[in-house]
Amino acid sequence: MPKHGKLYRNAVKDIDLSQKFDVSEAMKLVLQSAFAKFDETVDVAMCLGVDPKHSDQMVRGAVTLPHGLGKQVRIAAFCKGDKEAEAREAGADFVGADELIEKIQGGWLDFDKAVATPDMMAQVGKIGRLLGPRGLMPNAKTGTVTFDIANAIQELKAGRVEFKVDKAGVLHAPLGKKSFGADKLLDNFKTLIETVMRMKPSAAKGTYLKSLAMASTMGPGIQIDPLSVRRFLEG
Structure with a gap:
């Protein structure tokens, strides 16, 4: 099993990575634990309760984030x-x-x-x-x-983001740069998650948003309590 470097270990020493946090606290921890010298990208990964092997359960689309992605797109x-x-x-x-x-x-x-x-x-x-x-x-x-x-x-x-669930039902998407700050990144997250939730396939049964986590390019994955997402969207 690969060992993490000193900078990574220092970044996570005060974080319980087994814990699930609400959305705002998770974002705070992602930014706090981003240690690279470059402007890291913050990403989100969601495990959805779909089976992409069936075409009527595929989740695929695109969304324009309100604050863009902070990079030049060729x-x-x-x-x-x-x-x-x-x-x-x-x-x-x-x-x-x-x-x-x-x-x-x-x-x-x-x-x-x-x-x-x-x-x-x-x-x-x-x-x-x-x-x-x-x-x-x-x-x-x-x-x-x-x-x-x-x-x-x-x-x-x-800053239009295209997304598609992989074979395991996991959807990955960027939210922007660390330098955006928490408020802009949370705005982008809200726009993305609202779009994904609206796209729930009618054929998908059971829990749709099973788990999710955020991370910066080099930082640790911070787990988010799926139940907090609804509170975040309604807040």
């Missing part, structure tokens, strides 16, 4: 004709059609998100095996395949 836009100028004006970093696809086929993947107009998806599908495993494949369910490409780009630039 966007590739697959489009042609008038939509190319629209994408550039909206702030896309890389815009094109066949030539952009050929560049990616050659091994270039220097971007964070991708959007596409529906008429480009047949061509984009040719590089699906390159984009898919990296989470870069445009998808209509997350709003990244659309003719309203300017709006999609602006939302991604503003």
